[in-house]
Amino acid sequence: MMRPKALLALLLSTVLLATGCGAGSGASDGGPVRLLVFGAPEELAAYRTLIDAYEKKHPDARVQLVEASDRKDLLARLATSVAGGAPPDLFLMNYRFYGQFAAKNVIEPLDDRIAASEQLDPADYYPVAMDAFTWDGRQLCLPQNVSSLAVYYNRTLFQKYGVAEPKAGWTWNDMVQTATMMTRAANGAVIKGTESEGAALLPAVHGLGVEPSIIRLAPFVWSAGGEIVDDPAKPTRFTLDSPAAREALKNLVDLRLAYGVTPTDQEVEAEDDESRFANGRLAMLMTSRRATTNFRTATGFEWDVAPLPVYGKPVGVLHSDAYCMPKGAKNPDAAWRFLEFAIAEEGQRIIAATGRTVPSHVGVANSPAFLDPAQPPRNAKVFLDAIPTVRALPTVSTWPEIEDVSYGILENAMFRGDRLDDVVRQLDTETRPIFARGEHG
Incomplete structure (x- = not known):
């Protein structure tokens, strides 16, 4: 019987072949943006709150939350879907685990989209989180949080x-x-x-x-x-x-x-x-x-x-998770619009209010959306005080x-x-x- 790690490596080894066969055309299929995540029920509820706010603001947009059972399931699902030429439009992943996909060149760099964005300025985000998702000098993913x-x-x-x-x-x-x-x-x-x-x-x-x-x-x-x-x-x-x-x-x-x-x-x-x-x-x-x-x-x-x-x-x-866009996504432009909303100030305020994140956006992290003393923990500033000292693990x-x-x-x-x-x-x-x-x- 093939061990899970060996199976994952085999699936990833076929990725370049799959992505080289026309899957990355960038054309939209008109369906919902599929976002692959995992988390406890309370975390998933936080992402649904974010999606509901986005769809309310953009009535024609649809985002589907695809729930993995745990981290290993997410990695296996992502490897299988990318190798099969049908990846999700976005996935949310910790920097400690995205390197295996970055190394296979199956994550779409976001530098050009960031440069063209009127909502995002890299200077607004904590550098330690941004740097954790930089691979070969390219910004592959955009971090939502900068926890410790x-x-x-x-x-x-x-x-x-x-x-x-x-x-x-x-x-x-x-x-x-x-x-x-x-x-x-x-x-x-x-x-x-x-x-x-x-x-x-x-x-x-x-x-x-x-x-x-x-x-x-x-x-x-x-x-x-x-x-x-x-x-x-x-x-x-x-x-x-x-x-x-x-x-x-x-x-x-x-x-x-x-x-x-x-x-x-x-x-x-x-x-x-x-x-x-x-x-x-x-x-x-x-x-x-x-x-x-x-x-x-x-x-x-x-x-x-x-x-x-x-x-x-x-x-x-x-501890930092980011939104990443795999190459071959069916709805890249629609996925970017949701990603842009989620990472920009409005989206970060929404997800911060649920308690899930220490926002990667410096202004939101230092606002009542995160520091609200009426919501536990009262001493939330502990997380902000730690940011200057945090170090990343190898990627x-x-x-x-x-x-x-x-x-x-x-x-x-x-x-x-x-x-x-x-x-x-x-x-x-x-x-x-x-x-x-x-x-x-």
Whole structure:
């Protein structure tokens, strides 16, 4: 049986043949603009709000939301449709994953359209997000958001247990201490360490949720003065064997192994961290802005966000999604008109009001559409304060595969307790060949 990664690579390898057979004529078929996305129901509702506003403003226009079940499904659908000569008119994708399509030259560059636009000025957008979607000097996609990681926290639980809320400038050790004080049994007792003294002291509330992934580890490696790869522009291997990187990695896995403040793997399988937070059983969660739409539906408690803790200096990791137009789209002009609306000031105000994005448009990001104190999080400025410090992960074409392989290794380290030396060695040996196959913009 062909593995999913091999199947995706095979589909992508046929793309150039498919796009070279007249599929890119640019003629419209008169149907709706098809936008391929994935997300939680609350995120999809945000995009429907944007589409409804666009169609109300342009009664003759139609945009169809094509929903993938998850990120892997989106990548597979896009590869299959492009190879078959029937791609969607637009797709929304994180910069970490678009490189495999950019490398195959199947994304339509937008430079000429941007230059001719009366609504878009590249100077209005955060450069770190624009740059993340530049490949070989061309602007392939236009970013809708410029998020970073933040620590969501349940203010109601903090007040209940009399623990000080996280604040700017807190350190990793501060976070560990706070998470320890917020890991509580049903009777309210603090549970310290990984061993409990009977069922009565099993955690009813965990102090922290964080996934064992490169994108969660990276900002702490950087904050400690290390690097995750040898060359951010053209990486050939991970560099997690440095003292700074090893320290950050050890501290990440010790959240579970030494301190027991994060849920076990069995608990995560039964209820993911985002659901656990929304259900009031997780005091803090390290995630990006995309969780906001879900948490705004939560009831029974008040929540807010705090910046990431630091080792040496504040450093964030970029989370940014962009609208891209594949070559061979049936309705390129109609797709551009919707993309232009979505990315320009009006569209960004609409999607920002839903809670989904930290707008890539600087003016909208600093407006009440995003900073509205009547809508949680009250401390939304945390996301804006992080923008000057955020760094992008590599956009090597094989990065999705690198993330998947490294996730499994880091998951075993956190939940199974694999030796740190073995983890670092395995990360290097299993991903170095994947780096070698990668292409760079």
